[in-house]
Amino acid sequence: MTIKIAPRVTAQIPSGRIEVIDASDPSAIRLRVPSDPGTPYISWYNFRLSGLRGVPTTVIFEDTASGLVARHGNRAGYEDQWTNTGPLISEDGATWRRVPASYDGETFRFSFTPTRDVVQIAKFAPFGPERDEALLYRALSNPGVRHRQIGQSVQGRPIDMVTFGAGRGKPVLWIVTRLHPSETQGGFLLEGLWDRLLDPADGAARVLLERAELNVVINGNPDGSALGLSRSNAAGVNLNRMWEDPDPEKAPEVVAIREAMLSRGVDFSLDAHADQELRCNFIWPSENVPGWNADRAHQFTVFEDAWALASPDYEKGHPYPGGCPKEPRLSMGWNWIGATFPKSLSVLLEQPFKDISSHPVAETGWCPARARDFGRSLVTPMLAVLPHLAVEGADRTAACRAAG
Ligand SMILES: [Zn+2]
Known part of the structure; x- marks a missing residue:
């Protein structure tokens, strides 16, 4: 019998922020970036993923377009925050590398294979x-x-x-x-x-x-x-x-x-x-x-x-x-x-x-x-x-x- 270990996602870390929709399948870990309470601002995410060393992993942020209503004015000619970028990822808490992501106008997704048991994923490196x-x-x-x-x-x-x-x-x-x-x-x-x-x-x-x-x-x-x-x-x-x-x-x-x-x-x-x-x-x-x-x-x-x-x-x-x-x-x-x-x-x-x-x-x-x-x-x-x-x-x- 094989024991399947579900990946664990937690934002209960300093400056942490994410909501889990469904993290049971490493090939489609579905998350949501919460807005600041009472505001439409959606930007910051920072969480830890564990239990996926060596497992090809895809993370999907759903409903990201709703945050774009809060863009600054006069930005029509600029890329939005999700396009042509990706998260910073650290496996030692100190050094950070960029993982490319794609954005289809609604969902933001990126794929990588963790090399250690714990990986931290953030919009930019946190400063706790x-x-x-x-x-x-x-x-x-x-x-x-x-x-x-x-x-x-x-x-x-x-x-x-x-x-x-x-x-x-x-x-x-x-x-x-x-x-x-x-x-x-x-x-x-x-x-x-x-x-x-x-x-x-x-x-x-x-x-x-x-x-x-x-x-x-x-x-x-x-x-x-x-x-x-x-x-x-x-x-x-x-x-x-x-x-x-x-x-x-x-x-x-x-x-x-x-x-x-x-x-x-x-x-x-x-x-x-x-x-x-x-x-x-x-x-x-x-x-x-x-x-x-x-x-x-x-x-x-x-x-x-x-x-x-x-x-x-x-x-x-x-x-x-x-x-x-x-x-x-x-x-x-x-x-x-x-x-x-x-x-x-x-x-x-x-x-x-x-x-x-x-x-x-x-x-x-x-x-x-x-x-x-x-x-x-x-x-x-x-x-x-x-x-x-x-x-x-x-x-x-x-x-x-x-x-x-
Ligand atoms: Zn500012």
Whole structure:
């Protein structure tokens, strides 16, 4: 008698997310990607499959088209999130490879043969709470780095901010990541940035922190990360639509970050996101806010040119999809920051889920190692833009012109 062992699928892992329809047949494991509660967003999946070593396996996500009603506007000419891509798969919890998938307009399916008893499958490599903790403690291994818990999430998790190069009279730089919890690329970006900021032999990083203060909000939506949500927090709101008048009950995370920025000031800010459809690393300034002017446009040009030189993974020439809206949505973080700090440079970053078109890597697509490398390259554009920032209380226009 042969004993047939049913494959096991579980999303009860950190940042896990999937629903099982029928996992009894390895040649057609039928799953569903759940939307965030109360929203149409379908994106994030992250689960473990076990018991299928050496067994040809096909995984099918059903009903995926329903999530496409929540696409961003002006995307008619772009591929949707399911086309020409596939999941990242890991069999050691550390290294990730890309498995190609097909999409027929309704179901998303991929096939592979596990080589170990346990395999993890995700939209992008997860960045679980333990990695946030690791970022925090690693930063604090440098006694010059300061920490402040600026608030707490709906479910009481800490909103952690670390400050490199703290000091008055210097330009104040900010990085915020993962207001959208499935956009884990921002966490890997910080790991790479840490490699340089914490290396005493790194001359550019050392000079950056001598000349500027850098505040980093390690995770803007820790509840969403822990719960495996795509874009919401635990109260079911999109934290990147709550910046104008945040409700302290529903968006305490945004209240905390706003208050920290208002008390410290902002000369430069990078809001790190990821986009399911774009095939590039995309950055854009808050160019439609009141008070945008030629000096601020020049800051962005300096920043963008320097990043493109520092990393070929940033390629200039990718326009805002459908054109940047004429009216700013001040409910979005980068626009609110750009409007509230009228001399600042506020930049939106979108890393890809799929890959970049200029230098693709078929085996992995965009992946943690590449996001880390991209984070390492961020030191250069931040250093380059410093002389051009209009620091509150100091007229830096002359210095800016002198620096070109
Ligand atoms: Zn986002």
